[in-house]
Amino acid sequence: MNPVSDSCPHREACCQFGRSDKIIYGFLKEVGTNVFVHGTYDYDLAVIGGGSGGLACAKEAVNHGARVAVLDYVTPSPLGSKWGLGGTCVNVGCIPKKLMHQAAILGESIHEAVAYGWEVPAVGDVKINWSALTEAVQNHIKSVNWVTRVDLREKKIEYINGLGSFKDPHTIVATMKNGSKKELTARNIVIAVGGRPIYPDIPGAKEYCITSDDIFSLAHPPGKTLVVGAGYIGLECAGFLNSLGYSATVLVRSVPLRGFDQQMAGLVVAEMETRGVTFHRRAVPVSVEKMENGQLKARWMNTETKEQSEDVFDTVLLATGRYALTADLNLPAAGVGCVAPNGKIVAATEQTDAPHVFAVGDVLQDRPELTPVAIHAGRLLARRLFAGGQQQMDYDNIATTIFTPLEYGCVGLSEEEATRRHGADSLEVYHAFYKPTEFFIPQRNIRNCYLKAVALREAPQRILGLHFVGPVAGEVIQGFAAAIKCGITMEQLMNTVGIHPTVAEEFTRLNITKRSGKDPNPASCCS
Known part of the structure; x- marks a missing residue:
């Protein structure tokens, strides 16, 4: 336009x-x-937050002729970590996490190469160079930061490196690095500030602990690490640290991977335990103190027995949840009042209770905290605002993957949620253990390689959820996510010819139900 x-x-x-x-x-x-x-406003759209969702919305709006400004400012973590434009995913989330995960996989592959005939000198002495790893990761991140800045300039999106807050419904005040103020007005405003890690209210948390904001740029090897929290961030960090050669211990407050299928979560944890990760269940942190030698003494309590335990670590990493960065936005001045205690904005769609103020990404309550979700929602919002679009974001059946040592990919409902919605008697759950060909040489643990399809029992047995624990789970589940969107049934899945030998084909071979009581273990790789 x-x-x-x-x-x-x-x-x-x-x-x-x-x-x-x-x-x-x-x-x-x-x-x-x-x-x-355009009217009398400085901009047609102002986006507060330069993460994936905000940037996607800004770029799409510009494509339709809107004048756009993006405000982004990173407040350093208590440890002092800070980063450039691009938000959590690029700087301290998905991208560095996947690179660390890949580094761990490569380390395992070096050892396994010997069994395939590769002559690897002194394989027992293979170890990670933490400084080289973090430098490589940070160099990639900085290159993405630069490309993002260039992209905004080429699209004529004004980038303001300032902390934005509302002065009135259409006016934003940006506080710059030097403390100066800059005001701007916008017809429409999108809040896309994302979130930051929560620090538990215990002695020593902010003084001595790190979070995912710090681990990917940590200046020294983490050494023996305590991970507090068993959500996907905690398990992913514990997984790659352990695989890189750093002892990892995890405190689990209630259940691992809350909100995910708990049978699959149990397999993820079981695999991590076989690889040497220690788990303390029903455990909450009590305190962290720094010892004279620089190590950290952590204490925790069993929530059932009230018994306290302690151990000494080199690093304590907190992964106890995240809160939305809305406290400093002065939302009442914009007319936005529906905000949850965690700072997240409550809205049925992306529109807040102020008609010209919208929100996308992790800042929204009860929405998947996933980069592709924020990106797609941001683009659709821009099309509705500036191109007459009508399509709303569909938050159901969003695929995701947990990048633990044995990955877990899923799309659709967990078995627990499907049971809650439809009742156990209305479901048919197909499941199987399987043997990845790449695990044959050398012989690797296959006890936790498992998948299942949660379907309605009534014909044609529409599939409600697909779950997969195994290698390259993200690559496997992505294609099936499209099938779920299209309403795939068990009959269609069973009539799909698989690609052999792959782990993805295991979905096409599902034929045993839990209700039948039959053994879900395969007789051979081709059974």
Whole structure:
């Protein structure tokens, strides 16, 4: 789209009656033009937060002719870690996490190469160079930061490296690094500030502990590490640290991977335990103190027995949840009042209770905290605002993967959630253990390689959820996510010819139900 100009054939008809922008837009759409009115605001769209969702929304808006500004500022972590433009995913989330996970896989592959005939000198002495690893990871991140800055400049999106907050419904005040203030106005405003890790209220938490904000740029090897929390961030960090050669212990408050299928979560934990990760269940941290030698003494308590335990670690990594960065936005000034105690904005869609203020990404309550979700929601929002789009974000059946040593990929409902919604008697659960070909040489543990399909029992048995624990789970589950979106049934899945030998084909071979009581273990790789 383009701004309404003096040459616009509909300008006089729209403006002489002093109609509101919304009415004008409807009129222009009706008469067949796609222009919209910029009005007296500095920008058509201001985005607070330069993460994946905010940037996607900004870029899409510019594609449709909007004038856009993006405000982004990273407050350093208590340890002092800070980063560039791009948000959590690029800097301290998905990207560095996957690179660390890949480093761990490569280390395992070096040892396994001997069994395939590779002559690897002194394989027993193979170890990670932490400084080289973090330098490589940070160099990649900085390159992405730079490309993102260049992309904004080329698209003529104004980037403001300042901390934004509302002065009134349409005015944002940006506090710059040097403390100076910059004001700007915008017709529409998108909140995409994401979140940051929660520090538990215990002695020594902020003074001596790190979080996922710090681990990927940690200046020294982490050594023996205590991970507090057993959500996906905690388990992923414990997994790659252990595989890189750093002893890892995990405190589990209640259940691992809360919100995910608990049978699959149990397999993930079981695999991590076989690889040497220690788990303390029903455990909550009590305190962390720094010893004279620089190590950390951590104490924790069993929530059932109230018994306290302690151990000495080199690093304590907190992964006890995240909160949304909305406290400093002065949301009441914008008319946004529906905010949860964790700072997240409560909204049925991306529109808040202020008609011109929207939110995308992790800042929304009860939405998947996933980068692709934020990106897609941001793009759809921009199309609705500036291109007459109607499509709303569909938050159901979002695929995801936990990058633990044995990965867990899933899409759709967990078995527990499917049971809650439909009742156990209405479900049929197909399941199987399997033997990845790549685990044959050398002989690797296959006890936790497992998958299942949760389906309605009534024909044609529409599939409600697919779950997979095994190698390259993310690559496996992505294609099946599209199938779930299309309403795939068990009959269709069983009539799909698999690619042999792959782990993904195991879904096409599912034929044993839990209800049958039959052995779900395969007789051979081709059974």
